[in-house]
Amino acid sequence: MQPEFWQQRWREQRIGFHQDHPTALMLKHWPMLDVAPGAQVFVPLAGKSLDMVWLASQGHRVLGVELSQLAVEQFFDENQLSPVIRETKYGRHYVAGLIDLVCGDAFGLDADVLRDCMGVFDRAALVALPADLRQRYAREVYANLPHGCHGLLVTLEYPQHEKDGPPFSVDDAEVHALYAREWAIDLLERERIVPGGPRFEEGLSRLEMAAYGVRRY
Numbered sequence: 445m446q447p448e449f450w451q452q453r454w455r456e457q458r459i460g461f462h463q464d465h466p467t468a469l470m471l472k473h474w475p476m477l478d479v480a481p482g483a484q485v486f487v488p489l490a491g492k493s494l495d496m497v498w499l500a501s502q503g504h505r506v507l508g509v510e511l512s513q514l515a516v517e518q519f520f521d522e523n524q525l526s527p528v529i530r531e532t533k534y535g536r537h538y539v540a541g542l543i544d545l546v547c548g549d550a551f552g553l554d555a556d557v558l559r560d561c562m563g564v565f566d567r568a569a570l571v572a573l574p575a576d577l578r579q580r581y582a583r584e585v586y587a588n589l590p591h592g593c594h595g596l597l598v599t600l601e602y603p604q605h606e607k608d609g610p611p612f613s614v615d616d617a618e619v620h621a622l623y624a625r626e627w628a629i630d631l632l633e634r635e636r637i638v639p640g641g642p643r644f645e646e647g648l649s650r651l652e653m654a655a656y657g658v659r660r661y
């Protein structure tokens with residue numbers, strides 16, 4: 445999945461993954477995870493997700509990263525936020541209130557910039573990546589999060605041969621293979637999505653969404 449693929453999706457506004465509300469599984473499970481209110485929460489592959497607004501409303505500082513400048517600009521415009529912009533080696537940071545959204549490559553982040561992220565929220569991020577990049581993502585991005593960091597990972601599962609991603613199917617075995625050496629993984633909920641809907645699920649015989657609590661040892 446090359447950056448140009450996503451840049452084009454944003455240019456053409458083919459962003460069916462975007463929700464005009466915060467993720468329901470986050471609203472349900474986040475409060476039980478006990479991420480301290482002042483903790484910074486990492487939101488990888490953030491898009492213009494309203495999850496960032498909700499996390500900030502809970503008192504969290506948010507560190508998002510998103511490749512597309514269009515997505516970043518739409519996020520601040522649509523939420524009536526006026527960001528202050530500064531450049532670092534990680535990209536262009538747009539900062540407003542508790543939210544710091546970096547327009548840059550998640551694979552360019554290091555342990556230094558992520559050192560305060562005691563929380564993580566991953567929706568449509570791991571599953572947006574093809575298999576080889578998922579391995580790099582776990583090894584190179586999650587590995588830079590501090591010990592004790594905890595949060596929520598939302599995945600999708602469906603018969604991969606029935607449809608091409610993204611989003612890709614990432615099953616329970618893969619989640620464990622990617623993370624279990626460094627992270628405690630706890631399946632919180634698995635939700636069956638009724639097939640035949642008008643969006644991505646069209647044509648799939650089975651589609652499930654799973655929410656995992658994750659905690660770095």
Ligand SMILES: C[S@@+](CC[C@H](N)C(=O)[O-])C[C@H]1O[C@@H](n2cnc3c(N)ncnc32)[C@H](O)[C@@H]1O
Binds near residue numbers: 493509
């Ligand atoms: C499927 S979307 C999900 C966005 C958001 N998490 C949501 O729930 O709406 C994936 C996003 O990741 C961005 N992206 C893809 N690869 C990236 C990378 N290497 N670094 C930062 N952002 C990336 C894309 O531009 C796209 O906006």
